[in-house]
Amino acid sequence: MTTTDAALDLRAARAAAIEASGWGTPFRLVQLRNAAFWVFVFGMAAGILLMIQYYSPTLGTYGVGLGSGIIMFALYTIPWLFLLSYHNRYTSLPPKLLLVAALWSGIAGTYAIGLQANDAIVSLYTKAFGPAWAHDWGPGLTALFTEEFAKASALILLIGLAPRLVRSPYDGLIIGAFAGLGLQISEDVLYVVNGTAAAFGTDQVGTAFATLSSRGWAGLFQHVLFSAVFCAGLMWLIGRGDRGHRLRGLVLMLSAMLAHSIWDNMAAYGYVIAGGFGFLGLMIVTIIAELILLRTTFRLAAPQEQSWLRAILAPEAEGGVLTDAEVNAAAGGRRTRKAYRKSVHGHHERKTAEHVLAAAHDLAQELAESRGQDTERVIHARAEIARLRAT
Amino acid sequence: MSDAYDGGRLSGTWVPVERRWWGLDRRSLPSALVVAGVGILLGGLLPLIDRVVPNDDTVRAGDRLNLGDGLTIAPPAGWQLVSGLRVGAATTIPDQGSPVAEVADDGVVADIRTAAFAGDASALLDQVNKNLTRSSTRPQFTVTGGRASVTSIDGITGLVETYTSTAGEGLVAAYKLADGRGLTVEVDAAAGGQFAARADQVDAMLRSVSFKEPS
Numbered sequence: 001m002t003t004t005d006a007a008l009d010l011r012a013a014r015a016a017a018i019e020a021s022g023w024g025t026p027f028r029l030v031q032l033r034n035a036a037f038w039v040f041v042f043g044m045a046a047g048i049l050l051m052i053q054y055y056s057p058t059l060g061t062y063g064v065g066l067g068s069g070i071i072m073f074a075l076y077t078i079p080w081l082f083l084l085s086y087h088n089r090y091t092s093l094p095p096k097l098l099l100v101a102a103l104w105s106g107i108a109g110t111y112a113i114g115l116q117a118n119d120a121i122v123s124l125y126t127k128a129f130g131p132a133w134a135h136d137w138g139p140g141l142t143a144l145f146t147e148e149f150a151k152a153s154a155l156i157l158l159i160g161l162a163p164r165l166v167r168s169p170y171d172g173l174i175i176g177a178f179a180g181l182g183l184q185i186s187e188d189v190l191y192v193v194n195g196t197a198a199a200f201g202t203d204q205v206g207t208a209f210a211t212l213s214s215r216g217w218a219g220l221f222q223h224v225l226f227s228a229v230f231c232a233g234l235m236w237l238i239g240r241g242d243r244g245h246r247l248r249g250l251v252l253m254l255s256a257m258l259a260h261s262i263w264d265n266m267a268a269y270g271y272v273i274a275g276g277f278g279f280l281g282l283m284i285v286t287i288i289a290e291l292i293l294l295r296t297t298f299r300l301a302a303p304q305e306q307s308w309l310r311a312i313l314a315p316e317a318e319g320g321v322l323t324d325a326e327v328n329a330a331a332g333g334r335r336t337r338k339a340y341r342k343s344v345h346g347h348h349e350r351k352t353a354e355h356v357l358a359a360a361h362d363l364a365q366e367l368a369e370s371r372g373q374d375t376e377r378v379i380h381a382r383a384e385i386a387r388l389r390a391t
Numbered sequence: 392m393s394d395a396y397d398g399g400r401l402s403g404t405w406v407p408v409e410r411r412w413w414g415l416d417r418r419s420l421p422s423a424l425v426v427a428g429v430g431i432l433l434g435g436l437l438p439l440i441d442r443v444v445p446n447d448d449t450v451r452a453g454d455r456l457n458l459g460d461g462l463t464i465a466p467p468a469g470w471q472l473v474s475g476l477r478v479g480a481a482t483t484i485p486d487q488g489s490p491v492a493e494v495a496d497d498g499v500v501a502d503i504r505t506a507a508f509a510g511d512a513s514a515l516l517d518q519v520n521k522n523l524t525r526s527s528t529r530p531q532f533t534v535t536g537g538r539a540s541v542t543s544i545d546g547i548t549g550l551v552e553t554y555t556s557t558a559g560e561g562l563v564a565a566y567k568l569a570d571g572r573g574l575t576v577e578v579d580a581a582a583g584g585q586f587a588a589r590a591d592q593v594d595a596m597l598r599s600v601s602f603k604e605p606s
Contacts, residue, residue, distance in 0.1 A: 033406045035415045035423030043430055060525035108430070117433035120441035127444055131472065132480035135489065146433055153426045160422025198491065199506045200515065200573060201522045268483045 010315040015372050017311035022164035023091035024368030029100055029161065036160025040100070043108035043157075050111040055193065062196045065204035069192030072212045073185050080181055080224070088174050089361075090305035090331070091368065097162060098178040101154040105227075106182030109150035110190070114183065117146040140265025144257040147183060151227040152234055154179035159240070169235040169242075169249075170301040176231025177224050184223035188215050221287050222263055229297045230256035242304060255293050262286050306331050312364045312372075321382050322360055326353075330360035355388045448472045450494060455599070458505050459488030462568065464576070465599035466503075467592035470496040475503070499580045499589055501596065508573030512550045513538070515565040515573040520552070523563070529556035529579070543600035549574075551597065560586050564597050570604060 018024065031037045055066060088098065121142040126134040155175045159166045166175065192211045196204045229252050235241050236249025262269055262282065270278030309331035316322045322330070329340035337357065344353040363381035370378050406416040452468040455478040463478055475492025476482065492503040508515050516538065523532045534554050541549045541564060549566035561579035568574060578593050580586035586593075 028404065031404070031416075031419075033411065033414060033416045034419040036419045036426065038415075039423045039427050039430075043426070046430075046434070057527045058522075058525075060527070061522045113430055113434040116435070117437045120437040123441045123446075124437075124444060126474070127441075127446055127448075130480075131448070131474070131476055132482045132487075135476055135480075135487065136483045149429050149433065153429050156422045156429075157426045160419045160426070163418065198504065200504075200508060200518050200575065202508065202518060271484045 007315065007318050010311075010318055011372065013311045014315055014367070017308040018368050018371055020167065021091040021305070021308040021368070022162075022167050023308070023312075024365065024371065025162070025164045027094045027097040027162050027165060029096065031161065034161060036157050040104065040108075040157060040161070043104065043112060046112040047108035047110070050115070051107060054111065054115070054190075058193070058197065061201055062193050062204060065196030065201075065208055066189070066193050068205045068208035069189040069211065072208050073188045073192075076188075076212060076216055076219075077181065077185055084174070084177050084181065084224070087177070090170065090302070090309050091168075092365070093165065093171060093174055097158060097165065098175065100161070101158060101175045101178040102182030104154040104157060104182070105151050105179035106186040109147075109153060109179070109183050110186040113150040113153070114143075114147045114187075115190075117150075118142050121146065136268040137265055140261040140263075140269070143264050144260040147223070148226060148230050148253075148257055148260060151176065151179040151183050151223070152231055154182075155231045155234060167240060168301065168304050169232040169240070169297075170305045172235035172240075173228045173232035173297060173301050176227040176229070176234075179231065180222075180224035180227035183227075184219050187223070188212075188219070191215060218263075221290050222260075225290055225294055226256045226260045229253075229259075229293055232297050232301050241301075248300070252293075252297060259286060259290050259293070302333055306333065309361075309364055312367055313360060316360070316363065316382075321363075321385055322356075326356060326360060330357045330364070352388060352391065356385055359385045359388055446471055446473065454478075455601075456492045456494075456503065457486070457488035458492065458503065458574070459490050460570065460572075461603045461605045462488070462505060462572070462574065463601050464492075464503060464574075465596060466492075466494040466501065467496065467589070467596055470494045470501075470592075473500075496589065497585065498582055499578065499585050501593070502577045502579070503575070505568075505572050505574045507571055508567065509571075510567075510573075512548070512565045512567045512573075515567060515575065516550050516552060516563060519563050519565060519575055519577070523554070523556075523577075529554070529558055532556045541594075541597045543598050545601045545603075547600055547602060549597065549600065559583075562586075562593065566600060568602050570602075574600065 029037065029040070059066065122134055122138040125138045125141070155166070155172055158175055165171070188211060192208045195207045195211050199207050233249040233252030233256065236245040237253065239246065263286065266282060267279055270280070270282040272278070274281055310327060313322060313327045313330060317324050317327045325340060325343075329337050332340070340357070341350055341353060344350045359381065363378070363385065366375070366378045366381045410417050412420065448471060450466045450468055450470045450472055454468070455463040455465045456475045457463055457478045457480065466472070471494065473493040473495050474489070475494070476487060476489045480487070490505045494501045510518070520534060523529050532554055533556065534552050536553055539551045541551050543549065547566055547568065549564050551562055551564045553562045554560065559579055559581040560583065561577065564576040566574040576597060578586070
C-alpha cells in the first residue's frame with residue numbers, strides 16, 4: 001500500500017482525536033503530587049467519619065432497617081449500572097474513574113457536604129421565615145444548591161485527577177450520572193433509617209421495602225438525571241467541550257436545578273398552581289419536561305464524541321478493514337446504528353454486521369490505548385473483524 | 392534519525408519540577424481548591440452560621456402543635472419550638488401538620504412523634520423502651536418506678552414512665568389513637584434537677600393531647 005496524502009491526513013486526524021479525547025489514558029487515583037487526590041482523601045475521611053457518627057448511635061435500634069436498606073438498594077443499583085454502562089460509550093470512561101465519582105458523591109457528597117448543608121439551610125430558613133414557610137419551601141430551595149454542587153464536586157475533582165480523560169460534555173454527563181447514582185443510593189439508605197425511626201422501629205424490613213417502592217421509581221427522574229444534565233452543562237460552562245457554548249451550559253445547569261427544586265417542593269408548587277390536583281399534574285409535566293431535557297442534552301453532547309470516534313476509525317476504512325458505512329455506524333448513535341442494521345439483509349448477515357460494529361469499537365479502544373500505533377492488541381482487534389466477516 | 396522523545400504516556404502524569412508548588416502539581420490546584428471550597432462552605436461554614444444564629448420561636452400560651460389529621464398537643468409556654476407546625480400556621484396547603492415536633496427549654500428537650508402503630512399504648516411504650524435500651528443516645532437506660540396513666544383533655548389515656556441514664560433523666564409517654572396511630576412524647580433532660588423543675592409543665596403538655604378525627 002502506498003502512503004497517500006489523504007491517508008496521512010486521516011492518520012493525523014486520528015492522532016488529534018486521540019489526543020483531544022484523552023481516550024485510552026489510564027486513570028490513577030493515587031497521585032501524591034496531585035492536590036485533588038488529597039482533597040479526595042480528606043473529603044472521604046470526613047464523609048466516612050460523619051456517616052459512622054450518623055448511624056452508630058442507633059445502630060442497635062434500627063440496624064435491621066439499615067441492613068435491609070443496604071441490601072435492597074444494592075440490588076436496585078444493579079440495573080442502574082447496566083443502563084449507565086450502556087451510555088458510557090463512544091470514547092468511554094474507565095470504570096474506576098466512574099466508581100470514584102459515585103463513591104465521592106455517595107460518601108463525601110452526602111454525609112460531609114449535602115447532609116450538613118441541608119440541615120443548616122433549612123434550620124436557617126426556619127429561623128428567618130418561620131416553620132410554615134420552611135416546611136413548604138425549604139427543601140426545594142435548599143437541595144438544588146447543596147446537592148447539585150455536592151454531586152458536581154465529583155466532576156471537578158475528576159477534572160483535577162484526570163484532566164486528559166475528562167474532556168467533553170458527554171464525559172460530564174456520564175460522570176454526573178454516576179455521581180447522581182452515588183448520592184441517590186446513599187440518600188435512599190438514609191431515608192430507610194429515618195423512616196424506621198419515624199415508625200417507632202417496628203417492621204424495619206417493611207419500612208425499607210416501602211422506601212424502595214416509593215423512592216425507587218421516582219429515582220428514575222431525580223438525582224441521576226439532575227446531575228447528568230447539570231454536569232454536562234458545567235462542562236460547557238467552563239469551556240471543556242465545543243467552545244462558545246457557555247450560555248447553553250448555564251441554561252442546562254439551571255434547568256436541572258429547577259427540576260430538582262420542583263421535585264422537592266412538589267406539593268407546595270402543585271397546590272399553588274392547581275390546588276388539590278396540582279401535585280399529580282405537576283409531577284407528570286415535570287417528568288415529561290425532564291425526559292425532553294435529558295434527550296436534548298444527549299443530542300447536544302454526543303456529536304463531539306462521535307466525531308472523535310469517527311476520526312479514530314476513519315483510517316481503517318482507508319485501509320480496507322472497515323467500510324465507510326461501518327465506520328459511520330460504529331461511531332454513530334442508536335438511530336444511525338439501527339438504520340445501518342436495517343440496511344443489511346439476511347439474519348446471519350445482520351448478526352455479523354452487529355458483531356463487526358462491536359469489534360470496530362474494540363479496535364478503536366485499542367487504537368486509543370496504543371495512541372494509534374499498531375501494537376499486538378491492535379493487530380488482533382483487526383484480525384477479529386476479519387474473522388467475524390469470514391463466519 | 393529518530394523522532395524527538397515526546398514524553399509518551401508519562402507526559403500526562405509526570406509533574407515537571409517547574410510546575411510544582413510545595414511538591415504539588417500547580418495544574419491540580421484550581422480543581423482541588425474549588426472542591427475544598429465547596430466542601431468547607433457547605434459542609435463546615437453553613438452549619439457554623441446556623442449554630443451561631445439563635446432560634447427565637449417561643450411557644451406562647453394557647454399555642455398548639457398540629458401533628459396532622461386532627462391530632463394536636465400544647466407544648467409548654469416559654470419553651471422554644473425547634474421543629475413542628477403550629478395549629479393555624481400559614482402553610483400553603485391549609486391545615487398542614489407535621490408528624491414530628493421538638494420543643495426545648497434550657498437543656499430539656501421534648502421529642503413528639505406520631506405514626507401508624509399496630510399495638511396498644513402499653514406495647515408502644517415497650518417498643519420505645521426497647522429502642523432506647525438499644526440506642527447509645529441514652530447509655531444505661533433504666534426505667535424508674537412503675538407505669539402511670541395520664542388522661543388527656545379529650546379523654547385519651549396514655550401511659551407514662553420515667554427513666555434515668557448516664558446522659559440524664561426523663562420520661563416517655565405513649566398513646567394509642569382511635570385511627571390506628573400511636574403517639575409518643577419523649578422528654579429528656581441532660582442535667583439533674585432540670586427535669587423535676589419542669590414536671591408540672593410537662594404534665595400539662597401530656598394532658599393537652601387532643602384528637603378530633605377530620606370530618
